Amino acid sequence: MSFLKRSPWIVHYDGASCNGCDIEVLACLTPRYDVERFGVVNTGNPKHADILLITGYINEQSQPVVKAIYEQMPEPRVVVAVGICATSGGIFRECYNTKGGVDSTIPVDVYVPGCAARPESIIDGVVKAIAVLEEKHLAMKKARAAS
Amino acid sequence: MTRNFLAGFAYLLLAPVIGALLAGVDRRITARMQGRRGPPILQPVYDLLKLMHKESIGARRTGHFFVLGHLVFMMAAGFEFFFGGDLLIVIFAFALSSIFLVLGAYAAHSPFSHIGAERELLQMMAAEPILLLTAMGFYIANGSFRVEEISASPVPALLWLPGIFAALAFILTIKLRKSPFDLATSHHAHQEIVKGLTTEFSGLSLAIIEVTHWYETIMLLGIFYLFLAPYPAAAVLLVAVVYLLEILLDNTSARMKWQWAMKSSWTTASLLGAINLIVVYYWLGVQP
Numbered sequence: 001m002s003f004l005k006r007s008p009w010i011v012h013y014d015g016a017s018c019n020g021c022d023i024e025v026l027a028c029l030t031p032r033y034d035v036e037r038f039g040v041v042n043t044g045n046p047k048h049a050d051i052l053l054i055t056g057y058i059n060e061q062s063q064p065v066v067k068a069i070y071e072q073m074p075e076p077r078v079v080v081a082v083g084i085c086a087t088s089g090g091i092f093r094e095c096y097n098t099k100g101g102v103d104s105t106i107p108v109d110v111y112v113p114g115c116a117a118r119p120e121s122i123i124d125g126v127v128k129a130i131a132v133l134e135e136k137h138l139a140m141k142k143a144r145a146a147s
Numbered sequence: 148m149t150r151n152f153l154a155g156f157a158y159l160l161l162a163p164v165i166g167a168l169l170a171g172v173d174r175r176i177t178a179r180m181q182g183r184r185g186p187p188i189l190q191p192v193y194d195l196l197k198l199m200h201k202e203s204i205g206a207r208r209t210g211h212f213f214v215l216g217h218l219v220f221m222m223a224a225g226f227e228f229f230f231g232g233d234l235l236i237v238i239f240a241f242a243l244s245s246i247f248l249v250l251g252a253y254a255a256h257s258p259f260s261h262i263g264a265e266r267e268l269l270q271m272m273a274a275e276p277i278l279l280l281t282a283m284g285f286y287i288a289n290g291s292f293r294v295e296e297i298s299a300s301p302v303p304a305l306l307w308l309p310g311i312f313a314a315l316a317f318i319l320t321i322k323l324r325k326s327p328f329d330l331a332t333s334h335h336a337h338q339e340i341v342k343g344l345t346t347e348f349s350g351l352s353l354a355i356i357e358v359t360h361w362y363e364t365i366m367l368l369g370i371f372y373l374f375l376a377p378y379p380a381a382a383v384l385l386v387a388v389v390y391l392l393e394i395l396l397d398n399t400s401a402r403m404k405w406q407w408a409m410k411s412s413w414t415t416a417s418l419l420g421a422i423n424l425i426v427v428y429y430w431l432g433v434q435p
Contacts, residue, residue: 004200006193031182036174039186039193045342047204047349050197074202074349137200 004050004076004137005130007039011049013069015102017056017092020116021083025053033119040126046072051129053122057085057092058099070106076136078129080110082122087111151295155230158365159222166361167191173394180398191361195354203350205255213251214352218359220244225366231295234282241278241366245271248344248356255347263343267331269405273412274318277311280420281370284311287427298376305374305385307431310423312374316389317415321408322367324360325397328408 014022028035029042043049046069058066070079081102084090088101102108109132112125171188178185187193205211224240227233245267252264282292288307289297297304305312321328329335332343340346345356368386375382403411 003193003196007190007197009194034178034183034185036178036186037184039190041194043342045346047346048342048353050201072204074204076201 004133007041008050008126008130008133009041009043009048010051010053010126011043011046011069011073012053012055013066015054015056015058015062015066015086017083017085017090018116019056021055021086021114021122024116024119025055025082025122028119028122033123035123035126046070047074049073050077050133051126052077052079053082053126054079054086054102055082055117057089058102058105059097060099063099063105066102066105076133076140078109078133078136079106080112080125080129081108082112082125083117084113084115087113090115151230155226158225158229162225162365163358163361166358166365167195169364169390170361173390176391176394177398180394191357195357198349198354198357199351201350203352205347205349205352207254210251210254210347211352213247213254214348214355216247217244217251218355218362220247221359221362221366225362225369228294228366228369231293231298234285234292234294234297237294237366238278238282241363242271242275244359244363248359251352252344252347257347259341259343259346262340263331263346266405267344269409270321270328270331273328273409274321276413276416277314277318277420280416280424281308281311281315284308284420284424284427285373287424287431294373297373301377303375303377307427308374308423310419312371314415314420314423315370316392317419318412319367319371319389320393320396321412323364323393325393327396327400327403329397329402330405330408333402 012022012025026042027033028040046052050073052070052073054066056062070077079102081087085092086102087108089098092098093100099105110125110128112121114121117125168188168191170191171186174190175185175188203211220240221244224237224244227240228237249264249267249271252260252267284307285297285304286292288302288304289300291297320326324332324334326333330343332345345353348356368390371386371389372382375385
């Protein structure tokens with residue numbers, strides 16, 4: 001029995017965008033959606049987090065930050081790209097400073113589309129992320145048993 | 148004597164369980180105050196078990212050692228308290244336990260962790276005088292520092308020490324890491340210094356810090372129980388009311404600056420605590 005799915009802690013980062021998805025992520029914590037019902041906590045600290053929610057596209061300035069946050073997260077960890085900018089660069093795709101979506105910098109496990117992504121779809125994305133988290137945890141266990 | 152040991156070991160076994168449930172109820176009540184449904188009561192247990200399965204990353208191994216010291220001395224302090232031992236030893240072991248956490252936070256080269264550690268030291272400076280005044284108050288009222296003898300006294304200590312009780316309730320907010328005194332670290336994600344004191348701990352170390360916090364909460368509530376020890380039912384009610392007020396305060400106040408924390412707690416200590424102590428001292432005419 002894994003307790004990962006009962007207590008997914010989240011760290012969220014806004015790469016570069018209009019901030020719309022960012023606000024929708026925070027809306028998930030408000031009384032209307034209340035994700036803490038499922039044990040979700042917004043930690044603000046990558047070292048405590050299980051799931052990294054990234055909104056917005058990646059540019060030269062946000063790339064090292066995203067990498068640093070990802071590298072500081074303890075295993076098992078999952079990355080969720082929230083919103084169309086985070087999945088592909090969205091409306092900013094052709095901009096001179098755009099690197100692309102989040103997967104241009106770090107491996108992404110779950111893509112949540114939308115502009116802005118609705119809280120319902122963000123919660124759905126987190127639920128999918130929890131399933132991936134479980135898989136990674138089992139893989140980790142197997143690797144540990146093998147070695 | 149056997150009873151004392153039983154009480155001590157019961158604390159070691161049950162305090163984390165009761166502490167976890169209390170933390171769960173705390174989170175549920177907090178959620179209801181904010182108009183949310185809130186997590187299940189067992190959520191802190193789920194969190195703990197998850198943290199134990201996570202990778203523990205730390206820049207230095209010494210951090211883990213200090214966290215272990217934090218747990219061991221907290222358990223020692225609580226054991227001594229429920230054993231019925233010397234209140235002064237309880238308070239000193241408790242302070243040592245907090246110092247170990249501060250050392251653990253200093254062990255990592257992280258500015259957030261360092262600011263958290265410095266704030267924790269300031270918070271300890273703010274809280275420690277009142278803890279010592281409490282021990283002195285119990286001594287003057289009962290002629291003994293031993294918890295066993297204080298709790299056996301037929302007159303409740305609250306009668307003699309209302310000021311000290313109020314002052315202790317004031318610093319309970321500091322020790323429970325609740326607003327307006329959640330300077331060093333907070334249970335909520337509104338820290339401008341990431342997670343302060345606990346920023347650099349993850350996985351098992353963070354789990355140990357959580358468990359230690361449950362031990363701490365139960366021991367502190369035990370001190371409040373001591374104020375009405377002759378009437379167990381009333382004492383439990385008193386503890387419940389104090390804790391509920393803490394939750395209410397946590398949800399209705401913003402975080403204050405450390406200067407305010409220091410000033411307010413030392414003013415409370417000298418006004419409520421010291422005056423109470425002086426009055427009782429002359430009233431009872433106890434010779435030191």
